[in-house]
Amino acid sequence: MSASPLLISPNSVLANALLRSIDMLRPRVHAMRPRRIEFVVGTQINGAPHLGTNLVQTTAFLLAKIARREFPVETSVRFGALDNAPYEVILDPETHHAYQATYFHALGKAGVDELIDTYYRAFFDSLSEATATDYALETYTDQQSSPAFRAEFLRTLERLDEIRWWLAPSHGVVHVRVPCPQCGWAEKRADRTKLVHLDEDGARFAAVCLDHGPYEIDVDPENRTYVDLATLYRNLVKERLLMRGNDTLYVMLKGGDWAFGCQLVDGALGALDAPGTRMPIRIFTPQVLAPTGAKLSKSLLRDRGKDALPTDVEPWMIDTTQWPRDTDHYVDALLWLVGELLTDPKHFFRSFTVKELGRIMTNRPADLAQRPRAHEMGIYKRYFDLIASGEKTTEIRVDDSSRKRLKEGDLLRFKCRDEEVLTRITRIARYADFDEMFEHEPVSSVNPTASREDQLRNIREIYPPEREALGVVAIGIELVGL
Ligand SMILES: [Zn+2]
Known part of the structure; x- marks a missing residue:
């Protein structure tokens, strides 16, 4: 009698259409004949990562390795550290407008670099070595300061009326945050931030600081003012920019919960007449679900405290720095896990509860830790x-x-x-x-x-x-x- 299979997954529409998960890239690779493929993954750098975050990142490196052999082209990973995640939010005591400071504005570049070094550098270096895949790292702050990103953003502003309902379907107000030049705080929902002028050279925004009153910010491709875009808008600009590449195919790696939100980004891309050959290629990775079926989130820890986690949730799943052994040991286990999921599209294009992932991890080969890195x-x-x-x-x-x-x-x-x-x-x-x-x-x-x-x-x-x-x-x- 053969051993029962490690994984059992039902068929799905997508899995049924694919022999292997990497085949998701094949239509574009055939049409575009890229010289290289970059796998793009963005992460909010707000503290210790949980398993879901590391799963997306591990998948990026493993797919880069598989694609390099499959197509065959050079591949690499590009990691975007989203240092525009909110670090602190406060309310204006009189008007009740919400203000936020990003990680970058609260901690500065050195503080952000330290966060990246603490939580990601060794992890990526280990993934890079194990998959023979190079990676580059840039922060959102780097990204928004590049002339290409700013020019792309300004082009979308010219057609704001056509995209604003896609980016903000409930009220049509797109959140562009331009932090106060004196203190770095910005209106969270951009209630009083207005686009007051736009021409081919750039844009001017007016906003109100809770401490410093009204101010104006000029944005042009070359200047150094800070532009913080809400999530959907940032993705629209980033994907439009990346899809302009002629030699490089950029593949967006995203957690499965993004699949729903991307409909809105696609609506905006369509409103801007993005041609089919320039639509982004995205791969959605398995969601890690808490026992309730909701996405695993660190709010579980915040709400309940470390001692009150559901028994299914192992401490390292919610804070991966709690893994009992060293980084290489963790990375080798994750690479094995994602490798197993990638053996069949049925296993990859689905979600997993923490309990099921814990069961699979427990069944990893006993000699995995003894196998030397090679x-x-x-x-x-x-x-x-x-x-x-x-x-x-x-x-x-x-x-x-x-x-x-x-x-x-x-x-x-x-x-x-x-x-x-x-x-x-x-x-x-x-x-x-x-x-x-x-x-x-x-x-x-x-x-x-x-x-x-x-x-x-x-x-x-x-x-x-x-x-x-x-x-x-x-x-x-x-x-x-x-
Ligand atoms: Zn201010």
């Missing part, structure tokens, strides 16, 4: 067997960005379906192309069973000319006994 490569069975028997001592790959990380002495794990073999890198040699490579590398060390001509033909069936043009890396390997 580079990983998938390989065909006939070559896998030659490596496992020790006959093949040189592995050949095109020299894409993930290979640049390989170093003499590193561990390299080859995987073929359910089998794997661990090796150590004994040397690295780089060549312009496969012909030059075979002038230096012994043919029999690459494959003892085939001639040089046969091997060249086989390799070039795997790697088309544009991949070979990246250069070739020969990796000397020896088996590692465990």
